[in-house]
Amino acid sequence: MNPIRIVLTLIFVWIAWFLIRNYLMKQRHDTQSTNAANQGAKGSSRGSANGKGGSNKKIPLKIVKCRLCEVHLPENAAVKFGNDWFCGQPHKQAWLEKH
Numbered sequence: 001m002n003p004i005r006i007v008l009t010l011i012f013v014w015i016a017w018f019l020i021r022n023y024l025m026k027q028r029h030d031t032q033s034t035n036a037a038n039q040g041a042k043g044s045s046r047g048s049a050n051g052k053g054g055s056n057k058k059i060p061l062k063i064v065k066c067r068l069c070e071v072h073l074p075e076n077a078a079v080k081f082g083n084d085w086f087c088g089q090p091h092k093q094a095w096l097e098k099h
């Protein structure tokens with residue numbers, strides 16, 4: 001096998017491993033910060049204590065479904081009530097009136 005190909009393969013594997021590891025670490029961090037946000041101020045110190053500020057900017061948002069009209073929308077644009085999500089206050093209220 002050509003030595004250059006071996007080097008290229010190693011570099012490729014290294015980059016792939018780096019990206020996968022980065023992705024997994026980011027995902028774990030997202031889960032933690034999402035949980036912390038759901039639990040209110042309890043876990044708020046953990047995010048800032050991480051030191052690597054700025055990594056929070058590109059959190060892939062969790063997609064939730066409106067309980068009333070079943071539209072899918074990102075968590076930060078949705079209204080939460082208990083375990084249910086709504087696309088907005090009007091739908092939350094409309095659903096609450098029915099139940």
Ligand SMILES: [Zn+2]
Nearest residue numbers: 066069087091
């Ligand atoms: Zn809705």
